Amino acid sequence: MQHWELLIFFLGIAFIYSSVGFxxxxxxxxxxxxxxLPIYEMKTVALVCNIIVVTGGSILFMSSKQVDIKKILPIVILSIPMAFLGALVKISADTFFILLGCSLILASILLMLKKPSAYTAAEKQGVVKSGIMGASIGLLSGMVGIGGGIFLSPMLHLTKWDVPKKIAAAASVFILVNSVSSLLAHLSKPIPSDINYSRILLLCVAVFVGGQIGSRVGIKKLNELAIRRVTAVLVFAAGVEVLSKHVHLIW
Structure with missing residues (x-):
């Protein structure tokens, strides 16, 4: 495999993101x-690595009783088919990534500026509203090739959907089901002959290790305010990261 440093990058990314359920x-x-790298391989790697990281995280969140299936179900029920459809849509990658970067930065700013407030059981999200939110994020996620937790988490925080650790758990489950749906749609397309399967396998091992460690740190050691702050920083960094590669196209 060329570029062995990718293993370190991927392990680090998996560790950091998995600590907040991403x-x-x-x-x-x-x-x-x-x-x-070839675009097909890029999306395949991103989705498969997503699945590996959040599968381990979801299991840990479930074992620690952080997953509320009844509350999560209305959000994911429509996101799954919409993520599949989104993965089949053909759009201009550059244009979409500009929109993606802007929306991520906006979400992070809203999350950082909003003062933390205690969750109360009375503040419940309606089923229809949850379904629309899940479907919209699912479609967006499928088009880009990500799981969508980076969109869902800020929205759940801003609406005080639940305590931060349960939001991290919900984001983890959401990413898992949407990544699987998007991957199935992605694999339904013709597979190029230049795919480097060895590289994919090694990167999967790296994110498995990083994800297992990060999930345990997030569940056991990070307090609620720390999770909120880390989430905001990660969302902002991802937005800047995307825009830095594509914003020159609008000038």
Whole structure:
């Protein structure tokens, strides 16, 4: 495998993102873009690595009883088919990534500026509203090739959907089901002959190790305010990362 440093990058990304319930798909894509890998392989790697990281995280969140299936179901029920459809849509990658970067930065600013407030059981999200939110993020996620947790998490924080650790758990489950749906749609397309399967396998091992460590740190050691701040920083960094590669196209 060329570029062995990718293993270190991917392990680090998986560790950081998994600590707040994310898979790291946006950063995997950003790193791979620097190496000019085939687009099909880039999306395949990002989605498979997402699945590996959040599968381990989801299991840990479930074992620690942080996952509320009844509350999560209305959000994911429509996101799954919409993520599949989104992965089949053909759009201009550059134009979309500009919109993606702007929306990520806006989400991070809103998350950082909003003063933390205690969650109360009375503040419940309606089923219809949850379904529309999940479907919209699912479609967006499928089009880009990420799991969508980086969009969902700020929205759940801003609406005080639940305590931060349960939001991290919900984001992890959301990323898992949407990444699987998007990957199935992605694999339904013709597979190029230049795919480097050895590289994909090694990167999968790296994110498995990083994700397992990060998930345990996030569940056991990070307090609620720390999770909120880390989430905001990661969302902002991902937005800047995307815009830095595509914003020159609008000038």
């Amino acid at each position: 898979g790291g798909g946006s950063s995997y894509l950003a790193v791979l873009a620097m190496y000019q």
